[in-house]
Amino acid sequence: MSQRPHIRFIVNPVSGPKSRVDVAARIQLHLDHARYSHDIVYTTHAGHAPELARQAAQEGCAVVVAVGGDGTVNEVARGLLHSQTALAILPKGSGNGLARHLQIPLKLDAALRLINQGSTMLIDSGNINGHAFFTTAGIGFDAYISSVFAGNRKRGLQTYVELVLKEVRTYKHLPVKVSINGNTIATDCFVMAFANAAQYGNNAYIAPMADIRDGLLDVCLVRQLDIRKALNLSYCMLTKQLAHPGSAEYFKTTDVVIETEEPMMYHADGEYVGKSSAFKVYLEPLSLKVVAPLT
Known part of the structure; x- marks a missing residue:
């Protein structure tokens, strides 16, 4: 892995009403490549994103980006709980509840620019029946x-x-x-x-x-x-x-x-x-x- 902090994008290819957006092209255009290295992986089934997120945390990724709707964000976040790896969000769903609460821009280009800034915080999580x-x-x-x-x-x-x-x-x-x-x-x-x-x-x-x-x-x-x-x-x-x-x-x-x-x-x-x-x-x-x- 590069000496630069590494970002892994986990993309749900069928999420939300904006599924035709070329996410890889937007990342290439707006991510600060001088500051971060990155790669992109795609989910293939429900329950895949937590596995991908846990693997990314184990590999030492600085940030894992959930690219999708609330379901995708939940799955990626579950894989990152209690780790040092930060969750970022590129909202592509219809509700985008966590992104809205955290005041993350809903436009992908602006959300990517936020990731470039590198500002992080800790938040609570809930648990219902495990x-x-x-x-x-x-x-x-x-x-x-x-x-x-x-x-x-x-x-x-x-x-x-x-x-x-x-x-x-x-x-x-x-x-x-x-x-x-x-x-x-x-x-x-x-x-x-x-x-x-x-x-x-x-x-x-x-x-x-x-x-x-x-x-x-x-x-x-x-x-x-x-x-x-x-x-x-x-x-x-x-x-x-x-x-x-x-x-x-x-x-x-x-x-x-x-x-x-x-x-x-x-x-x-x-x-x-x-x-x-x-x-x-x-x-x-x-x-x-x-x-x-x-x-």
Whole structure:
């Protein structure tokens, strides 16, 4: 490997609406080659990116760049947890939740120029039932939508919104028992979101007060949802406000345990994971090094 710090780009070739962009050409044009050496590898299947990222960290790469959407970013980040190798992002997805939270430019050329600056910081990561996440995880309706969205050929914000509007009318809340901050709450649950970062993506803020470096999860609980509450919650998510107390409840914690009477779906960073009737969600403080603007 070169004496210059080495950057490995991990590209998901089918990610996002901008999949026709010639990423290699943009890297060649905008990366500072006097400062960094680099190579490019491509994922071939789901679950490939964590393997590639772990290998890059073991080889001593200074930076590994996730080129893709939120799913690709999650996979690459999982492979870099607790390592000295920094995660950088070239956003090519439809949501770009972590990139938006970290104020990484959404245009590839500008994101590459940020990488050239070499500014890094440590951020927290979350874990739900052994699966790492970096923006949000959740159980209930948002996980259900993730499962439906994953099987849809059409991607993007419009498709996601259409699915939400279609499915919200028939999705039913379920009883859960939540252990949080020394208290146990027996309640109905339409959705429970665990936020490390403030937003899902597309500037939809589920937990506008969330700080990705404070060592705490921001938990948003929606017990039941009717039209009035749905409108209030949607408006607040799009305007970066806390929802009215009657629409949602917020908690800050390091960990939470949930038991359900029947298996519930769950997601991590918008990617459907599966079903479970028991959940342990916790935070790992300052466990991932990232390339981001210094603020």
